[in-house]
Amino acid sequence: MGGLFVAAERILMTFQVYDTTLRDGAQREGLSYTVADKLAVARLLDEFGVGFIEGGWPGAVPKDTEFFRRARAELDLRHAVLVAFGATRHAGRKVDDDPQVRSLLAAETPAVTLVAKADLRHVQRALRTSADENLAMVHDTVTYLVAQGRRVFVDGEHFFDGYRDDPGYTASVAQTALAAGAERFVLCDTNGGMLPSQVTAVIADLTARLGVAPGQLGIHTQDDTACAVANTIAAVEAGVRHVQGTANGYGERPGNADLFAVVANLQLKLGFPVVPEGCLEQMVRVSRGIAELATIAPDDHQAYVGAAAFAHKAGLHASAIKVDPLFYNHVDPQLVGNRMRILVTEMAGRASVELKSRELGLDLTDHPETLNRVTKRVKELEAEGWSFEAADASFELLVRSELPDAAPPRPFTLESYRILVEHREDGAVVSEATVKIRVRGERVIATAEGNGPVNALDEALRVGLAKHYPELRDFELADYKVGILAGSHGTGAVTRVLVETSDHTGRDWTTVGVHPNVVEASWDALVDALTYGLDRARG
Ligand SMILES: CC(=O)SCCNC(=O)CCNC(=O)[C@H](O)C(C)(C)COP(=O)(O)OP(=O)(O)OC[C@H]1O[C@@H](n2cnc3c(N)ncnc32)[C@H](O)[C@@H]1OP(=O)(O)O
Numbered sequence: 001m002g003g004l005f006v007a008a009e010r011i012l013m014t015f016q017v018y019d020t021t022l023r024d025g026a027q028r029e030g031l032s033y034t035v036a037d038k039l040a041v042a043r044l045l046d047e048f049g050v051g052f053i054e055g056g057w058p059g060a061v062p063k064d065t066e067f068f069r070r071a072r073a074e075l076d077l078r079h080a081v082l083v084a085f086g087a088t089r090h091a092g093r094k095v096d097d098d099p100q101v102r103s104l105l106a107a108e109t110p111a112v113t114l115v116a117k118a119d120l121r122h123v124q125r126a127l128r129t130s131a132d133e134n135l136a137m138v139h140d141t142v143t144y145l146v147a148q149g150r151r152v153f154v155d156g157e158h159f160f161d162g163y164r165d166d167p168g169y170t171a172s173v174a175q176t177a178l179a180a181g182a183e184r185f186v187l188c189d190t191n192g193g194m195l196p197s198q199v200t201a202v203i204a205d206l207t208a209r210l211g212v213a214p215g216q217l218g219i220h221t222q223d224d225t226a227c228a229v230a231n232t233i234a235a236v237e238a239g240v241r242h243v244q245g246t247a248n249g250y251g252e253r254p255g256n257a258d259l260f261a262v263v264a265n266l267q268l269k270l271g272f273p274v275v276p277e278g279c280l281e282q283m284v285r286v287s288r289g290i291a292e293l294a295t296i297a298p299d300d301h302q303a304y305v306g307a308a309a310f311a312h313k314a315g316l317h318a319s320a321i322k323v324d325p326l327f328y329n330h331v332d333p334q335l336v337g338n339r340m341r342i343l344v345t346e347m348a349g350r351a352s353v354e355l356k357s358r359e360l361g362l363d364l365t366d367h368p369e370t371l372n373r374v375t376k377r378v379k380e381l382e383a384e385g386w387s388f389e390a391a392d393a394s395f396e397l398l399v400r401s402e403l404p405d406a407a408p409p410r411p412f413t414l415e416s417y418r419i420l421v422e423h424r425e426d427g428a429v430v431s432e433a434t435v436k437i438r439v440r441g442e443r444v445i446a447t448a449e450g451n452g453p454v455n456a457l458d459e460a461l462r463v464g465l466a467k468h469y470p471e472l473r474d475f476e477l478a479d480y481k482v483g484i485l486a487g488s489h490g491t492g493a494v495t496r497v498l499v500e501t502s503d504h505t506g507r508d509w510t511t512v513g514v515h516p517n518v519v520e521a522s523w524d525a526l527v528d529a530l531t532y533g534l535d536r537a538r539g
């Protein structure tokens with residue numbers, strides 16, 4: 001059989017990175033793109049350098065039909081080939097009479113991927129047709145589309161399950177597709193139940209049985225055993241050179257193989273240059289851009305691209321990282337467009353404080369006493385409920401307060417504040433705050449209303465400071481989070497407040513306050529926010 005399948009060496013050796021974010025990825029629960037979103041996702045994937053973008057199923061999903069129509073006019077892809085996805089012809093129907101196959105041609109893409117049943121049980125019980133008719137459906141559809149000038153890929157649905165049940169029949173589906181002219185036959189772990197050793201064994205058996213080169217095969221995995229990426233890598237190690245996956249692993253059920261992890265592993269661990277030069281560094285940007293379009297919060301803990309993928313909390317890690325960042329990072333984060341971060345918490349040691357301070361622009365090399373004091377203070381404060389890992393600005397103020405002559409001056413001192421809550425006759429509830437402060441030698445009393453006590457306090461403080469610090473106008477309270485921390489060791493509950501502030505340049509910073517009283521906790525966070533922001537604004 002071997003000679004039948006020997007395609008041009010060049011094509012077989014070319015590594016194909018095939019993205020199905022817009023088709024299989026869109027099968028994720030809760031995800032729904034507009035056509036404009038799909039076009040934007042395709043542009044991002046192209047910037048990441050994938051070789052193929054499967055845009056959807058024209059003729060089945062109206063939005064996908066529209067996507068391909070608009071893509072012709074609006075997409076100018078530099079790296080990727082656009083692919084339309086559909087099924088083999090319907091059982092008992094002539095291929096050129098099949099409206100679904102006609103829709104695939106009407107999409108006018110250079111390539112088409114066909115899903116074909118590869119498990120005899122599905123053929124007989126789901127398609128309710130015969131083994132031979134299924135092979136004829138594969139043969140006819142591939143031959144027809146190739147004759148129409150399309151590059152054709154065939155996704156063998158339930159390939160691994162089918163192979164384990166009836167290897168002879170499942171192999172014959174692959175054989176039929178390749179003999180009919182399919183560029184690659186893609187082994188799909190549709191139910192996502194395989195483990196890497198099983199993938200390896202099936203590929204070795206299949207290639208020996210058919211005499212095909214593994215380079216004629218592709219791999220498509222689902223993540224139901226949390227092995228989708230590992231299974232993809234196992235297939236590549238077995239010789240497969242076409243990998244399918246989706247951005248951030250979006251997909252049906254738990255999802256598909258995360259294409260970012262797959263590409264990074266192939267490129268950085270196995271040495272296959274699978275995306276063009278300069279593209280790997282786009283990974284974080286592309287991942288977050290697609291998450292934004294999908295309206296799915298990015299997973300901070302996603303391998304390679306997550307915000308926490310190179311974040312280090314343990315003091316011992318930091319002490320080795322100080323010597324060499326690669327002691328605790330498996331790769332240089334910049335290779336994938338990410339960055340290392342040091343988190344300072346109760347688990348910090350002096351090295352954590354030193355590295356974090358350096359990240360914030362403060363060199364503590366010559367200040368061992370400051371390092372000792374800050375490390376001790378952080379541990380004490382965290383034991384009381386403070387949390388600095390999300391509040392870099394408060395941490396920076398703490399470090400600077402321990403440095404000789406480097407603490408930013410507090411913009412004011414507090415004499416007192418007072419808050420009233422007024423429930424009015426019409427049902428409205430209004431808060432009113434009065435602050436008495438000293439600003440540059442002047443005593444100021446300011447009052448303001450707000451929709452809540454903290455808002456009123458913030459407004460009153462701004463009114464009081466406006467004359468001396470006009471730049472405060474540019475600061476906005478972007479986010480306000482309150483957490484109640486259960487008391488321990490006989491203490492009552494305390495409240496932790498995190499305040500995120502932003503300015504007109506888009507910069508933002510987070511501060512923290514902790515107190516049994518929520519207003520006082522908020523006050524501490526607000527004062528840090530204004531102090532930090534004003535200090536930055538004044539250079
Ligand atoms: C593993 C995967 O994820 S493959 C991708 C799956 N994606 C989708 O299903 C999303 C888009 N799907 C759709 O919009 C619809 O299911 C459609 C338009 C394709 C079909 O809709 P309907 O005609 O209403 O049929 P329905 O979905 O109930 O059944 C699918 C039909 O396709 C047939 N079919 C299923 N797989 C194949 C195949 N590989 N080759 C040929 N026909 C197939 C089934 O036998 C069934 O035909 P029948 O109606 O004669 O019994």
Ligand SMILES: CC(=O)C(=O)O
Pocket residue numbers: 024115155156157158188189190191220222
């Ligand atoms: C084709 C496909 O998405 C699958 O078999 O999982």
